[in-house]
Amino acid sequence: MHSKVWDSIFRSKLPINTNLDRSLVIFNSLTLHIHPVKVREKAIKFSYTFYLGMISFFLFIILIVTGVLLMLYYQPAIPNAYENMKDLQYVVSNGMFLRNLHRWAAHLMVISVFLHMIRVFYAGAYKPPREFNWVVGVVLLVLTLLLSYTGYLLPFDQLSYWAVTVGVNLIQYIPVIGEKTKFLFLGGHEIGEYTLVRFYVLHCVILPLVMVLLIAFHFWRIRKDGGLH
């Protein structure tokens, strides 16, 4: 156990006896670091957070893993996209399972992020000094919804097409910049090849990247704001 390699990875020396040892375990661990060295018992009780934030984060990890795997069989082109999805379901081994995992995790993430927000609201955990983390949270919720929305176009079936038609037409109602913004999103006047590639890049690169950075910031702020309220 106490080889040089082990010690280089895990800084805390075993056995753990004193309070200092215990706090060093938290201090030296990236994942436990989300909590301050000393926490009130109430703040880490399951019934306080219902682990909803962590559940959201875990679902996001599942989405990244399954999403990257799906990318290996998916081409953002017409008509390839639709055919690829059918192949994933009926030709690729365990493809249907993978696709369903990705889809269900996405649905669940929207639900869990929303419940997390409600939890924070009812606990009054948005109050100073945590106001800014609430704002970061709102952006995370919007990103979660945008990821769902951009992912919805990718199978390129009838449902995708009309849902995105309706959604993009909503943008058109923005005064002054509406028409131009819609044109930029579509890369044309109606959904086409460019739209599919744009949504693909947003879904697979830009939005997840921003999401990862903001989640990191969200977690760092929890710690800096003095741990859970």
Added chain:
Amino acid sequence: MCSYKTESNNENKIKRRKFLSIVGNSATGLVTFGALAVTIDFLSPNVIKERPPKFKVGPIQNIQPDTFIYEPEYRVFVVRDGNGAFYAISAICTHLGCNVKWIDSNIRNDSSVAIACPCHGSKFNRKGEVIEGPAPKGLQRFRIKLSDDDLIVDTSDIVSEEEMYLKV
């Protein structure tokens, strides 16, 4: 060193630090704005593979009064009314862009519902005028012309109700 003296003596003069920071911030602002403009420009495609705006229907002898033809690729209804006049209206709902559907082609008056949208229930009469929301305005009307025996519909030429009819 001499500048230090004049600065402290003359309050109205811009201090060197302030001057440099104005120059620096303006340069940064300019570059940011430029980068944004160039990026938006980049994101607007110059060549789009979309179909040409005009299409042909016909010959007109085959289209009976009080019937319509649906052109799915262009999402346009070409209608021949009871008087034999032609007009073309868009099948794109003015609410959020779903395809509207002709639900009753036997309508003879303008006050009843001829066309409906499956998405949020907008209703239109046979001329494309709104009978029930949420659609904010009537379906678009396109100019229609005769060329030999065929009708040419120009989806880039949107016309008023008076101009929409082609009498033959």
